Amino acid sequence: xxxxxxxxxxxxxxxxxxxxxxxxxxxxxxxxxxxxxxxxxxxxxxxxxxxxxxxxxxxxxxxxxxxxxxxxxxxxxxxxxxxxxxxxxxxxxxxxxxxxxxxxxx
Numbered sequence: 355x356x357x358x359x360x361x362x363x364x365x366x367x368x369x370x371x372x373x374x375x376x377x378x379x380x381x382x383x384x385x386x387x388x389x390x391x392x393x394x395x396x397x398x399x400x401x402x403x404x405x406x407x408x409x410x411x412x413x414x415x416x417x418x419x420x421x422x423x424x425x426x427x428x429x430x431x432x433x434x435x436x437x438x439x440x441x442x443x444x445x446x447x448x449x450x451x452x453x454x455x456x457x458x459x460x
Contacts, residue, residue: 375441
């Protein structure tokens with residue numbers, strides 16, 4: 355099934371394929387050692403996780419904008435590629451403020 359077919363199916367029958375891919379991504383992240391203590395929430399087709407993996411501070415007292423470690427970033431890339439191949443979707447992710455990571459299925 356091509357990505358275009360999934361998008362067309364999604365338009366006809368709701369967000370079933372995208373929702374399944376999002377839930378599968380969540381479960382995959384939860385099963386990793388980095389995801390065991392993380393918080394997850396789904397809303398409007400996005401998945402947010404907080405406290406997933408390692409974060410590095412910049413030495414200041416402001417920990418709102420810590421940087422995601424390279425090791426955690428590589429792990430996320432690996433897991434996302436797996437889900438993308440399995441469900442034939444495209445997933446974009448980005449770290450944010452207060453140790454959040456947002457995943458969006460396109």
